[in-house]
Structure formats: C-alpha cells, structure tokens
Amino acid sequence: MTTSTPSPADDQSTATEPVIFAAPDITDDDLVAVTEVLRSGWITTGSECLALEAELAGYLDIPHVVAMSSCTAALETAVAYLDLPAGSTIGVPTWTFVSSALCAVHHGLKPVLLDVDPDTLNLAPDALARAIDEGLDAVIGVHFAGVALAPEVHTVCADAGIPFIEDAAHALGTRDHRGRVAGQGTAGACFSFYATKNLTSGEGGALTTDDDDLAAFARSFRLHGLSRDAWARYRPDGEAAYDVLAPGIKGNLPDVLAALARSQFQRFEQMQALRRTLVQRYRANLADIEGLRFVPGELDEGSADHLMVVLLPEGTHRPRVVERMRDLGVSTSVHFQPLHRFHWFQQHAQVGPGGTPVAESVMFQALSLPLHTNLTVGDVDRASAALLEALGRS
Ligand SMILES: Cc1ncc(COP(=O)(O)O)c(C=O)c1O
Known part of the structure; x- marks a missing residue:
C-alpha cells in the first residue's frame, strides 16, 4: 500500500523486491x-x-x-x-x-x-x-x-x-x-x-x-x-x-x-501521467532489441496505457522467457489467448471470412510487461533488463 501515488523519480525499489505484474494502488x-x-x-x-x-x-x-x-x-x-x-x-x-x-x-x-x-x-x-x-x-x-x-x-x-x-x-x-x-x-x-x-x-x-x-x-x-x-x-x-x-x-x-x-x-489524471512515463521508459529501454515489436509500434498519444504489450522476436519460446523473468523476480502476463483457440468457442462460435491469420501469427509472441502505478522507473528498468537477459540479449 502507498500513501500517495509515487513519483517515478522517487525510486525506492531495491534489486531484490519482485516487480509484480499488476497491483492495486490503494492510498x-x-x-x-x-x-x-x-x-x-x-x-x-x-x-x-x-x-x-x-x-x-x-x-x-x-x-x-x-x-x-x-x-x-x-x-x-x-x-x-x-x-x-x-x-x-x-x-x-x-x-x-x-x-x-x-x-x-x-x-x-x-x-x-x-x-x-x-x-x-x-x-x-x-x-x-x-x-x-x-x-x-x-x-x-x-x-x-x-x-x-x-x-x-x-x-x-x-x-x-x-x-x-x-x-x-x-x-x-x-x-x-x-x-x-x-x-x-x-x-x-x-x-x-x-x-x-x-x-x-x-x-x-x-x-x-x-x-x-x-x-x-x-x-x-x-x-x-x-x-x-x-x-x-x-x-x-x-x-x-x-x-x-x-x-x-x-x-x-x-x-x-x-x-x-x-x-x-480524484487522482486519476496523476496516475495516468505516471503510466505514460513508465510506458515511455519501457519503449526507450527496449527500442533496440532486434525483432521485438511494441503494440502498437509507435506510442499512441490517445492511449490510456492500460497494458504494455510486446511481441517477442519470431522463434522465441515464450514460456522460457516467462520462466526466466519470473526467476529474475519479474512477473508477466499474456493478453490474450485468442477466443477461437478455446474449446468451447471452437464448438459454438464461427470464425469470420478470411479466418484469423494475424491473431494466429502473433498469439505465441505476445507478452504483457508489468505496468501499474505502484511501479517506479527503476522497476521498469529492472523489468526491461530481465527481458533482455531472458532473450539472451543482455
Ligand atoms: C477486454 C475486456 N473486456 C471485458 C472484461 C471484463 O471486465 P470485468 O472483470 O469488469 O467484468 C475484461 C476484463 O479484464 C477485459 O479485459
């Protein structure tokens, strides 16, 4: 729990604290x-x-x-x-x-x-x-x-x-x-x-x-x-x-x-501003990883910055990246598993004309990095470094 939304400059994280994927910011x-x-x-x-x-x-x-x-x-x-x-x-x-x-x-x-x-x-x-x-x-x-x-x-x-x-x-x-x-x-x-x-x-x-x-x-x-x-x-x-x-x-x-x-x-705009700072930091930290893409590719000014989604370089084994990052104290998530892959939907839904080739091409590549207003810029740097190491690029 925080007493107020932390300033990104006010970085009190330590290298041993886990960087949690999402946590409520309760004051x-x-x-x-x-x-x-x-x-x-x-x-x-x-x-x-x-x-x-x-x-x-x-x-x-x-x-x-x-x-x-x-x-x-x-x-x-x-x-x-x-x-x-x-x-x-x-x-x-x-x-x-x-x-x-x-x-x-x-x-x-x-x-x-x-x-x-x-x-x-x-x-x-x-x-x-x-x-x-x-x-x-x-x-x-x-x-x-x-x-x-x-x-x-x-x-x-x-x-x-x-x-x-x-x-x-x-x-x-x-x-x-x-x-x-x-x-x-x-x-x-x-x-x-x-x-x-x-x-x-x-x-x-x-x-x-x-x-x-x-x-x-x-x-x-x-x-x-x-x-x-x-x-x-x-x-x-x-x-x-x-x-x-x-x-x-x-x-x-x-x-x-x-x-x-x-x-x-009451502090929503302040929290949103912090999210934007954290997203920009991720984008700066990860910009040079060959083959890694941001979703969307360029920062969207109108975005609410709810998730920090990247597409891992082609051929990356996502479960190994997730596991390595977890070992380094950084938890991640996946948004989303496409609906057409779920058992129930396969039986009860149809897929539109032309199928879902784009979703198919990225569904094992998408990874959501920690993003919430209890994080500091230092946390984002640690999460970025963990991703680099997990990809073997550090
Ligand atoms: C895209 C989308 N739609 C709907 C929902 C459902 O939201 P709720 O849990 O408030 O019902 C979620 C939940 O995370 C979501 O990600």
Whole structure:
C-alpha cells in the first residue's frame, strides 16, 4: 500500500523486491473514503454511486453513466438492450477476454470471431467489413490495451446500419476521433473497474451512453429490471412500490465500492501521467532489441496505457522467457489467448471470412510487461533488463 501515488523519480525499489505484474494502488485516502461509507449506515447502491456517475459523466463529457458491478454486467446490459432474436450473429475480435463474447452468448447470440490489425491488435476494419458483407447483426469492438479502435470500425458499422457496442474495459481515459471514449453515437461503452484496471473499485464497471433510452433501460436492467431501486424505495421520502420492466440482472455497484472508485478518480489524471512515463521508459529501454515489436509500434498519444504489450522476436519460446523473468523476480502476463483457440468457442462460435491469420501469427509472441502505478522507473528498468537477459540479449 502507498500513501500517495509515487513519483517515478522517487525510486525506492531495491534489486531484490519482485516487480509484480499488476497491483492495486490503494492510498490512505482510499481507506478513509471506504470506511466512511461502511460507517454511514448505507452500504449498497446509493449516494456514492450517484456521485461517481456524475463525476465520470463530467470527465467523459457524456450525458449518462450507469455504474455496474463489472464491465461484464455492462456488456450484458448493452446486449440485452439490442433485443436481437436468438441465433443472431455478433462480430467480436478473437483477440479479447472471454466476457466480450460470452455476454452475447448469454442472450442467445452467435459470436463470429474476427481478425485483428497487426499493429494495434484491435478489430481489423477490413475483416469486419467482410463479415458484415456475409451478414452480421451486431458488433462488439474492444479498445485493446487502451488504444482506441480505428474510426473505420465506426464507419463500417454505421454504413451497414448495425449496432456497435464498445468494450472499453481497458479504455478509461482513451481518446479517439470523438474525444474521450464514452459511447458517443454507439450502442454504449462498457468500462471495467476490476482490480487490475487503471481505476479500480475491486470489482466494478459502468455503461456510458448519449442515448436516453439505453440509459433508462440500463438503470433498471442492472437491478433485476425493477422500475425503482433500493435508494429510491427506502429513502424517507421514497416510494415503496415497484414494477418489473425486463428480466434484468443483479449488476448494481454498491456504495462501498463506488467510494473506492471516487477516491481513486480524484487522482486519476496523476496516475495516468505516471503510466505514460513508465510506458515511455519501457519503449526507450527496449527500442533496440532486434525483432521485438511494441503494440502498437509507435506510442499512441490517445492511449490510456492500460497494458504494455510486446511481441517477442519470431522463434522465441515464450514460456522460457516467462520462466526466466519470473526467476529474475519479474512477473508477466499474456493478453490474450485468442477466443477461437478455446474449446468451447471452437464448438459454438464461427470464425469470420478470411479466418484469423494475424491473431494466429502473433498469439505465441505476445507478452504483457508489468505496468501499474505502484511501479517506479527503476522497476521498469529492472523489468526491461530481465527481458533482455531472458532473450539472451543482455
Ligand atoms: C477486454 C475486456 N473486456 C471485458 C472484461 C471484463 O471486465 P470485468 O472483470 O469488469 O467484468 C475484461 C476484463 O479484464 C477485459 O479485459
């Protein structure tokens, strides 16, 4: 635990401390904020949640933020709102976390797994266009690692008149051609506040939109489809009666967690600036490794810098690199194992026209290096040196 987000210059790491892949940055202020809610007499969804929604709406410049228990719950809600007939198809990049596709499966839709752009590993507009030509009913795109989807993805969906949901799990603070990613003109953006995300409430998320009807649906759907939530029913002036408007989910965000998110949000820009410093340091440290590529190749100014992903030189045995780095005290991760390689998806999903050659070509090469705001520049130097040694280039 830190008492404040560390300055990168304030490097107190030692060569013996492990460099952890991801760790929540929890300050004393966070503890106070959560404790106040625990003592307040109201710990489930209420005023903290409403305040978080208002703060995020201001930051994202979007009329509606609906806080949720997870990004997955937000995605489920966005898909439910589309109300597509069972068996409808939904395009999803194969390079993502499973919940980007399973949220649609739970509503009877059939995922069509699409290839990605070799530079960003984001949904490839040409692969999407070909799948749409063959018939797609909706699309879920992912702003992978915090880098915005290409504007062409929006255009292709708009031209075809099909709804497009943004999986923005990695993208709080990401900028694209519209400003900060917030679901402007799409079928909603879904954010995650999971433990490893740039802003965390432990578990949590939000659906953001400029569509009044989607927002009203989401407010009800996140709480079983009830017409009135507990905050509206149990307040002194509250109305106790409620109706059921849709077969919703239990997906609301409790105030205990909303308070943690709000406290983190107060220093979000500071945390983002530190992430950028760390990413730039990695890029400088690793620039000369022959055959190693960054994702994306050049730093994207609009990125939220959620993950530091590299593609190891061709022919590298990734498990050996991971093991050697672990021995040197540096933990890593892999984002992602493509969905089309998983047993269940092989049986129940289809792959888009043209297959997934890009995902296939990089899936054993991708490696995510430690990136979080408890790290210092010295930690990044150690992680970089460990990678060099593991590759035999030190
Ligand atoms: C791309 C992507 N989408 C969705 C999710 C699900 O987020 P949550 O755990 O908040 O449901 C994740 C989780 O890490 C993710 O990486």
